[in-house]
Amino acid sequence: MSAESTDLTRLSAATLADKLTAGEVSSDEVTRAHLDRIAAVDPAVHAFLHICGRRALATARDVDARRAAGEELHPLAGVPIAVKDIIVTKGVPTTAGSRILEGWVPPYDATLVSKIKAARLPILGKTNMDEFAMGSSTEHSAFGPTHNPWDLDRIPGGSGGGSAAAVASYQAPLAIGTDTGGSIRQPGAVTGTVGVKPTYGSVSRYGLIALASSLDQAGPVTRTVLDSALLHELIGGHDPHDSTSIPEPLPPLVAAARQGALGDLTGVRVGVVTELNGDGYSDGVRARFSESLTLLQQAGAEIVEVSCPHFTYALGAYYLILPAEASSNLAKFDGMRFGLRVTPDGGDGLAATAERVMSATRGAGFGPEVKRRIILGTYALSAGYYDAYYGSAQKVRTLIQRDFAAAFEKADVLVSPTAPTTAFKLGEKLDDPLAMYLNDVATIPANLAGVPGMSVPNGLSDDGLPVGFQILAPAKADDRLYRVGAALEALLETRWGGPLLERAPELATAANSPVEATR
Template identity: 90%
Template sequence: MTAESTDLTRLSAAALATKLAAGEVSSVEVTRAHLDRIGDVDGAVHAFLYLNGDDALATARDVDARRAAGEPLHVLAGVPIAVKDIVVTKGMPTTAGSKILEGWVPPYDATITTRLRAAGLPILGKTNMDEFAMGSSTEHSAYGNTHNPWDLDRIPGGSGGGSAAAVASYEAPLAIGTDTGGSIRQPGAVTGTVGVKPTYGSVSRYGLIALASSLDQAGPVTRTVLDAALLHELIGGHDPRDSTSIDEPLPALSAAARRGASGDLTGVRVGVITELGGEGYSDGVRARFEESLDLLRGAGAEIVEVSCPHFEYALGAYYLILPAEASSNLAKFDGMRFGLRVTPDGSDGLAVTAERVMSATRGAGFGDEVKRRIILGTYALSAGYYDAYYGSAQKVRTLIQRDFAAAFEKADVLVSPTAPTTAFKLGEKLDDPLAMYLNDVATIPANLAGVPGMSVPNGLSDDGLPVGLQILAPAKADDRLYRVGAALEALLESRWGGPLLGRAPELARSPAISLEASR
């Protein structure tokens, strides 16, 4: 990789967009630089499951030709992007990180994919993830672990670790993730990237392979708050093909980010959630959080304490609601219609029935974590237990929504650490699912209530690894995230002398991987 191409991969999406619009660089050059970067480092990071090099360059050439002809283009036209492998992409395999969908090429695009293509963003490829988005570490992918660019022996967060790692390792300036209980924000915290979970229903779920339909939400993964705003504005908005889509325009997100970058938060009330701190949070995480509060206070924000007493039950409620919805959504994977099919050989003398094919297919195609949650969800929905478990969890969900409503009467935004610790070692928590689930303790309440959330990098812990600060806003007030997030980002970068990712260790060159479409 040349010095010039290295410089291109270090630029923000907004900076690349400015250079492209001014004719200082072509989309082909930008796209090729990122493909070269993937070839250099992804053998070590394993952020990508599928590379779309030829098609990405074809899109880049088309954008360059349209720009030369004077056509009006989207502000991000020509800026490459990576897409989580749970987003359906016509002509590209979509596996959701599972063997049961290995090699499946969808015949249609998700709404998000359609909007990316229409805006002229070259799609670099599909990123690795926990199988069907079930996990907090990207160790539950059927296709191997993704590694944290800050320390290759550590997890990049989950379930969207591939998207976060791709952005953190400069393999892509932008990425799409999905967040069911923190799967954009938690990877953002442990990789030093910006991750946003939009208001539920403000970004179309059409063409997302469903995990838990009342919780899933797609959103941006970027290196700056402004980049996240620009991408959020592109993918968001009403979609008649999604019955849960909000039929209202998005607020002015990029304008809010630019306003926040001034560092002035005079009059903004910032609520510190009492229940999302203290025991279980590492000293380094707490220290960076307190320092960030001091910066916000110095920028004119009023810091207030708020209590959300039912948040302590959020984890338990989530791990009943999610498995219940997952057991229903994953019933479609039966070996009959698409994806993997395993047929018993009949050597046991029993007839090969549809039921046996389903059993054999699911046994071979689903991983341990998926099976664990399907069993739990099926049990929670079974006769005699529905009211005791699933019904009770939904009542807790209502109480959490009321907690948010009360808290937002006292504060414009709420803040907490995004994750209780920094990235842990690969394999460290695989044998302890409950310990793994606790990584999402701070992010889950937002999904249960449908409110938007953002994770902003706010420093390094004592172990030299990144941590994040979570910002939460009322439903449909996503612009508040961007104003406060951009202000904190500007204040921190002024203190640090540059972006946090600029302090990450450079990855050693790893064996090159083919840029042809390959898995």
């Protein structure tokens, strides 16, 4: 891999966009540099499930030709991007990390993919994930785990660990993730990247393979707050194909990020949620959080303490609502219409009825975590237990939404650590689902209420691994995330002398030859 290629992969998306617009570099060069980087390090990281080399280079050459002809292009045109494998992409295998969809090629694009293609961003490939986004570690992928670039023996978070690891390891400057209970923000925290969960309904869910329809939200995964703002503005906005889409324009996110980068937060009230910084949070996580609060205060922010008492019930409510919705959404994967089909061998003398085919297909195609949640969700929705479990969880959800409303009367944004600990070892929590679920304790409330959230890397814990600082804002006020997040980022980088990811160990390269462009 050439030094020039390495340099291109280290640049932010905003810097690459400026260089492309100025004609200092071509999209073909930028895209090839990232494909070479994927070939060199992804055998160790396993961030990707499918590489779109030929398609990405074709898009890049088209961008270069259009730019040379003087055509006005989107600011991010020619900047490569990776897409989580739960987002359908026409003509490209989309598996949701599951054997039950292995080899399925969608006949249409998700709305956000259509927007990416219209803006002419080369799509490098589809990223690894926990099966159907069920997990906090990307160990539940049917195609093997993704590894954290900071320490290959550790998890990169989940379910979107592939997108976060791809960005953290400089395989892609931009990526798309989805966040149902923290699956963008928690991977961001443990990989040292920026992850944003937009306001529910502000980015179209059309074409997202549904896990829990009232919770799922796609959003940006990047290395800087400004890059997230640029990508968020591209993929956001009203979509008539999505009945939950908000029929309003996004607030000015890029402008908010640029304002925040100036480091002045005078007049901004920052609310510290007392229920999201207690038992279970490691000393290193709490220390970095306290230091970040001091920086925000020095920038002019007013720090206030707020209580959201029902947040303590969020985890329990979430793990009733999500499985219930998942059990319904995943009923379509039955071996009858698309994806895997397993036909019983007939050795027992019984006919291969539709019911037996469905049972065999789902038994072979779904992994243990998916089966666990389907069973739990079906039980919670059953006639005798619906009110006691699912109905009660929805009541708790309302109380959490009221907690947010009361807290935002006292503060413009709410803050907490993103995750209670740094990345744990691969395999450490696979046999303890409840311990795995606790990783999302700080991120889940935002999904239950539909409010936006951001994780910004705010330092290293005592073990030398990254931690994240979570910012939450009222619904449709995503611009507040970008102002505060960019300010904290600028203050921290001044303190560190550069981005946090520059302190990550360099990955050993597996090869120096370019990636196979036809993959």
